[in-house]
Amino acid sequence: MADPTYTPPKVWTHDAENGGKFANINRPTAGAREDKALPEGDHPFQLYSLATPNGVKASIMLEELLEAGHEAEYDAYTINIGDGDQFTSGFVGVNPNSKIPALLDKSGAEPVRVFESGAILLHLAEKFGALLPTGNTRAEVLSWLFWQVGSAPFMGGGFGHFYAYAPEKYEYPINRYAMETKRQFDVVDQRLADNRYLGGEDYSVADIATFPWLAPFVEGNIYNDANTFLSIHEYENVVRWVSDIGARPAVQRGRIVTKVWGDEDTRLAERHSAADFEGKRLEPSKPA
Known part of the structure; x- marks a missing residue:
């Protein structure tokens, strides 16, 4: 049990034993730890x-993009x-920050x-x-896109970590990040009260960025019983929006790509063509 009267030392040092669930991989340094190349397929995007x-x-x-007829085939x-x-x-060569996702675009003369997820979408x-979109709506969409990129750490590294992953439960950090997570849900809920999507009437990268973070709370399949703890059912406009987006075939396919947990027919460790989805169970979003 950690000491509740802990006083930070004058100079911080790394203590892996106090790192919690991810202590075996988290370090205060960057760079490659293993010399290993990435696999690479034949499509324009990896x-x-x-x-x-x-x-x-x-x-x-x-x-x-593929659903809309664009030449965006990928491995x-x-x-x-x-x-x-x-x-x-290999991965550090594509992303020196060692975070997923990372994309290699081979569609031009040079790879x-x-x-960073927001950069990939843009x-x-x-x-x-x-x-x-173009014009004023573009600014609105970009604002929501970057809002999401900046907000996600409060949900994941903040609420998710202290509520589900930290070695001990402490009231202050859980309350702090539960409050911020609910505030973010309220921001989106108020926006969606008068708009079908975050950017307005049209589906955009802002929705693609935000949906994967909010949908698991609505569906009740993230951080144990967090949807009950945070009373997610109260955000009715978010629930409607999650249902609408979760019904899109492209969203259902995209959500199982590189999924390695759950039933065999709901995950796809590698994707190389549309045929890889044959026999897979694709499901719309459903509130818990």
């Missing part, structure tokens, strides 16, 4: 990810962050690496002229 809320943003985006490979795959030399939207 996606390296894991089906976490951040990870599925890119696969949903690529599936939406997807699982980066198992629990095993430390993100610290191999281009794109890392890169693909601009490349294909899709899911990102």
Whole structure:
């Protein structure tokens, strides 16, 4: 049990024994820990990810582009962050920050690496002229996109960590991040009271970025009983929005790409063509 009267030392030092669930991989240093190349397929886009809320943003985006008829074929490979795959030399070469997702765009004369989920969505939207409007609405969509990118750590590294993963439960951090998570739900709920989507009447990268974070709370399949703890059912506009987006075939496909847990027919460790989804169970979002 950690000491509740803990006083920070004058100089911090890394203590892996106090690191909780991810102590075996978290370190205060960057860079590769293992010399290992990434697999690479023949398609223009190579996606390296894991089906976490951040990870599925890119696969949903690529599936939406394909659904709309764009030439966005891709190969997807699982980066198992629990095993430390993100610290191999190949992955660090694509993302020096060692976070999923990461994308290698081979569609041009020279390969281009794109890392950080928001950057990947924006890169693909601009490349294909899709899911990102022009004019004043573009500014609205970009505002919500970057709002989500900045907000996610409060839900995951904040609420999720202290509520579900920290070695001990402490009232102050759980209350602090529960309050912030509910505030974020309220921000979205108020926006969706008068708008079908975050950017307005049209589906966009802002929705693709935000949906994977809010949907698991609505569905009740993240952080144990967090949906009950946070009274997620109260955010009726968010529940409606999650249902609408979760019914999209591209979203259902994108959510199982690089998924390595759950039933065999609901996960896809690698994706190389549309045929890989045959026999897989694709399900719409349902409130818990």
